[in-house]
Amino acid sequence: DTAVSQTPKYLVTQMGNDKSIKCEQNLGHDTMYWYKQDSKKFLKIMFSYNNKELIINETVPNRFSPKSPDKAHLNLHINSLELGDSAVYFCASSQLGDGYTFGSGTRLTVV
Amino acid sequence: AQSVTQPDIHITVSEGASLELRCNYSYGATPYLFWYVQSPGQGLQLLLKYFSGDTLVQGIKGFEAEFKRSQSSFNLRKPSVHWSDAAEYFCAVGGINTGNQFYFGTGTSLTVIP
Structure with a gap:
């Protein structure tokens, strides 16, 4: 009964490949997010999305795209992977005005 | 602009000692404030808000x-630190004014020595 679940937990892939990370929440939250945590532990928001609005951090390359089939899912697609994309990616969800519930993260390694 | 500063990158304390982790924020309205803890290889857990x-x-x-x-x-x-408190601690600020997007500090790594 995990609240926010991400798959896979680890992802190793070659440069140039396209990959997806899945995220599902069973909390009934309205908003979901993707964060990137770099090697220095810095957390940077990539996207936030609810039923009405997608907010994209302008610094995120357009190779990254969120896709939400329904309110409980927000998947992250990455095209043409680069070495610099290696990081831990966290999915999170929240209700407006409340704290986030985070998934356990996906460690992406691009070789 | 919204931002969070955690001045201490790394702190070491002895088990049983008291702990204070600093967080300063910049936010254009009444902020919502959070502390999260991240154990090695784990996600972030909400400590308080x-x-x-x-x-x-x-x-x-x-x-x-x-x-x-x-x-x-x-x-x-925390008045008395336990060895299990060793982790990375993140302060975050956000709120309705920023569409519930949170801004995280760079984290403080806590080491607890016996």
Whole structure:
């Protein structure tokens, strides 16, 4: 009964490949997010999305795209992977005005 | 602009000693403030949050934090640290004004020595 679940937990892939990370929440939250945590532990928001609005951090390359089939899912697609994309990616969800519930993260390694 | 500063990159304390982790924020309205903890290889767990009201908030695992508007601070405290508290701690600020997007500090790494 995990609240926010991400798959896979680890992802190793070659440069140039396209990959997806899945995220599902069973909390009934309205908003979901993707964060990137770099090697220095810095957390940077990539996207936030609810039923009405997608907010994209302008610094995120357009190779990254969120896709939400329904309110409980927000998947992250990455095209043409680069070495610099290696990081831990966290999915999170929240209700407006409340704290986030985070998934356990996906460690992406691009070789 | 919204931002969070955690001045201490790394802190080492002895088990049983008291702990204070500093957090300063910049936010254009009444902030929502949070502390999260991240154990190695794990996701982030919410320790406590402040929305309004009493400026001293209690959280899980014996942690507390005090909101000081005049100092734009939200420092995290624990009277007696346990070895299991060794982790990365993140302060975050956000709120309705930013579409509930949170801005995280760069984190403070806590080492606990026996």
